[in-house]
Amino acid sequence: MLEPPLSSEVPALRLLIVEDDPMMQLGLEQSLEDNPQLQIVGQTGDGYTAVEMAQQLQPDVIVMDIGLPRLDGIAATQQIKQSLPHVHIVVLTSHTSETEVIAALSSGADAYCIKGTNVDRLLAAIAAAREGATYLDPQIARQVIDHLKPPAPPSNIGQLSQRELEVLKLMVEGMSNPEIAAQLYLSPNTVKTHIRGIMNKLAVDDRVQAAVVALRSGLV
Amino acid sequence: MLEPPLSSEVPALRLLIVEDDPMMQLGLEQSLEDNPQLQIVGQTGDGYTAVEMAQQLQPDVIVMDIGLPRLDGIAATQQIKQSLPHVHIVVLTSHTSETEVIAALSSGADAYCIKGTNVDRLLAAIAAAREGATYLDPQIARQVIDHLKPPAPPSNIGQLSQRELEVLKLMVEGMSNPEIAAQLYLSPNTVKTHIRGIMNKLAVDDRVQAAVVALRSGLV
DNA sequence: GCTAGTATAGTACAAAAGTTTTATGCCGCT
DNA sequence: AGCGGCATAAAACTTTTGTACTATACTAGC
Structure with a gap:
């Protein structure tokens, strides 16, 4: 990682975690909670609650799983982005299938990480997302870029x-x-x-x- | 920015800078050279030389302008990626036009930054690119995602x-x-x-x- | 008022495209 | 040995497209 000099005055990034699996949820929390630049403001394991919490808490960034009960992560992303376009969303999932990835990004996700890879990547994704930038996990980067429409030929x-x-x-x-x-x-x-x-x-x-x-x- | 604990043992990232404008080149150098995690191994202002230097120096990451003499940055990116797929490329330009962006990414660029924005973003882009991840500047992120092909309908x-x-x-x-x-x-x-x-x-x-x-x- | 571009519509003919049916040889599977 | 899918091919016939040329009417611009 490349670090700029620490500026201690930046307010902590308010993070909402939406993760179904309790083990994973715990793991995420453990990995992120002692980072002074992050403040975990909420957690839930279901999509419907995620939408509500997003509206109430107005986090800076949401880390979002895809496979969720009641409302899946893609639909939740869509709804949240619609009403709260300034809330940025990092999708964190084990799915690498093209359709899932494309669907997530098209629904408004800002970044896409694969579960099980380096925590640093998740941090990079969160940092990028906060600014509205896009971060795509190496495992899916090429896939996404290959899926771009070719530039329209002149006609x-x-x-x-x-x-x-x-x-x-x-x-x-x-x-x-x-x-x-x-x-x-x-x-x-x-x-x-x-x-x-x-x-x-x-x-x-x-x-x-x-x-x-x-x-x-x-x-x- | 979100920083993981410093591990001083990571070897510095070898960086090649390809930038046409001398002012910009100087500015880049100044911004990056005192970062201990970066080692600028070369600089050039033309695309043809860039390809040669890439082959000789085998940098980890190249920061590449688009408007270059002799061979433009997109063509250079394409050539470098073809022979050296493990060299990752961050495009840094002021062009935000859809065609340029798409062309750059399709040619193999890993990240895309807009000139004039925060240096931190460039650092984030370089860090992401090193791992093969994709980083897209906020100014173009939506544009790119909106340019994804819709999922192929079943047939x-x-x-x-x-x-x-x-x-x-x-x-x-x-x-x-x-x-x-x-x-x-x-x-x-x-x-x-x-x-x-x-x-x-x-x-x-x-x-x-x-x-x-x-x-x-x-x-x- | 003339001109250019567009939308409309016609006739008549020529050329493709699509339909239906039939047939042969090959391959792989049972 | 027989069956199904595939690739090949043909004949006869209908429908759809494409071409050529002509013509009227409206509109915008010079």
């Missing part, structure tokens, strides 16, 4: 008119020309004309490629 | 046969049936048969929807 999709965009969206939904026409109260011929325009502007030859361009450009 | 794409997958990929590339046939040395009729199979298994009615499912399932 002329911005040049489409409003109507053309509507048609394109329905096309991506899988509608046929007559279906699109019905949906938009148009003549099928008009739909064709619009699709003509779309394909011209996007410089493609058929609707499949138009749909591909639309998707790759982030027109979800 | 039967895994049930496609090898051949069907090939055909599907070419279909997504925008090829027509005759073109696919030519590409795979098949009869157009066979291609149709495969597409039949694809559409059945994916439970869609036409190739556009098949392509959409393919893209959304991450078959890029």
